Amino acid sequence: MDFGVTNKLWEYGINSHTSAIAEKNVDGSFAEIAAAKVAEKVADKGNAAGMSFKDVWQARFPGAYYHTMDAYKIPQGTWERYDFPHEQFFNDNVDESVLDWKPTGAEPKLTDKSVQSRIDTTLGKKAIVVPPALEEKxxxxxxxxxxxxxxxxxxxxxxxxxLPQGRIYSCVVILDENGEIAHAVGSSGGGNIVGPTEAEQRQFKAEQAAKKKRREKYMELNEESALKRKILEQETDRRYYKSSVARKNAFNAYEKSIVEI
Structure with missing residues (x-):
C-alpha cells in the first residue's frame, strides 16, 4: 500500500467557526474564486430547472453520494479518530447507528493496515450529509x-x-442545520509518493496541535459569550423587577391618597 503524505487528510476536522472564516476569505486564492463561480453556475442552472440540492450536488459531482441525517451531532473527537467508520458514508444507504458509534479500544495509527484498507475503499468517491432541517430550508x-x-x-x-499531481481524491462533508461545514474528511491514494518524511510528520502534528488549540479557544469564547448573555439577561430581569416594584409602590401610594381624600 502506498500511503502518501496526503493520506493525513483522512483526519481533517473543521467546525463552523473555521469554515465561516474561510468563507470570508473567498478572495484569497484563484482556486477559491474558481470554485465559487463554478458552484454558482451549477446552482443557478439547478434553480432555473427546479432542481433539488441533491440534484445540484450530483450534477456537480456525478456519482457522489447524498444522505439526510443529523451527522453534525457526532462529537469532533470521535469524528477525527482513524477508526471512525467514515467509509460508511460512501454507500447508497447508511445505517444510522454510525451516529452513535463509540470506540472500543485505542486509536490505531494512520499506517495501520486496517486504516489503509478502509481508505482504499473510498478513493475517488465523494459524499455529503445534510440535516433534514437544512434540506427543508x-x-x-x-x-x-x-x-x-x-x-x-x-x-x-x-x-x-x-494534493500532488496524480493523487486520487475522496471526501465526505457533513453540514449542520445552518449550512455550515460541521465536519469534513478527505483522503487520497495512488501516485508515486512513498510516505511522509519525519519533517512532514512533525509538521502534521504541529498543525493538529494548533487546530486543537484554535478549537479550544473558540469553545472558550463561546462559553464567555454565553456567560455575558446570561449576566445581561439577569441584569435586565433585575431592572425590570425594580421598575415593576417602583410602579406598584407608586400606584399603592396613589390609591392610598385617594382613599384619604
Whole structure:
C-alpha cells in the first residue's frame, strides 16, 4: 500500500467557526474564486430547472453520494479518530447507528493496515450529509441552497488542490442545520509518493496541535459569550423587577391618597 503524505487528510476536522472564516476569505486564492463561480453556475442552472440540492450536488459531482441525517451531532473527537467508520458514508444507504458509534479500544495509527484498507475503499468517491432541517430550508430558499453549494464546492476544490499531481481524491462533508461545514474528511491514494518524511510528520502534528488549540479557544469564547448573555439577561430581569416594584409602590401610594381624600 502506498500511503502518501496526503493520506493525513483522512483526519481533517473543521467546525463552523473555521469554515465561516474561510468563507470570508473567498478572495484569497484563484482556486477559491474558481470554485465559487463554478458552484454558482451549477446552482443557478439547478434553480432555473427546479432542481433539488441533491440534484445540484450530483450534477456537480456525478456519482457522489447524498444522505439526510443529523451527522453534525457526532462529537469532533470521535469524528477525527482513524477508526471512525467514515467509509460508511460512501454507500447508497447508511445505517444510522454510525451516529452513535463509540470506540472500543485505542486509536490505531494512520499506517495501520486496517486504516489503509478502509481508505482504499473510498478513493475517488465523494459524499455529503445534510440535516433534514437544512434540506427543508433549502427547498424554500434557493439563495441559501446556492450559498451552501458554493461553500462546499470551495472546500473541496481547496482541499484537493493541496494534493500532488496524480493523487486520487475522496471526501465526505457533513453540514449542520445552518449550512455550515460541521465536519469534513478527505483522503487520497495512488501516485508515486512513498510516505511522509519525519519533517512532514512533525509538521502534521504541529498543525493538529494548533487546530486543537484554535478549537479550544473558540469553545472558550463561546462559553464567555454565553456567560455575558446570561449576566445581561439577569441584569435586565433585575431592572425590570425594580421598575415593576417602583410602579406598584407608586400606584399603592396613589390609591392610598385617594382613599384619604
Amino acid at each position: 433549502m427547498k424554500n430558499d434557493p439563495a441559501l441552497a446556492q450559498k451552501v453549494m458554493a461553500r462546499v464546492e470551495r472546500f473541496i476544490v481547496n482541499d484537493e488542490a493541496t
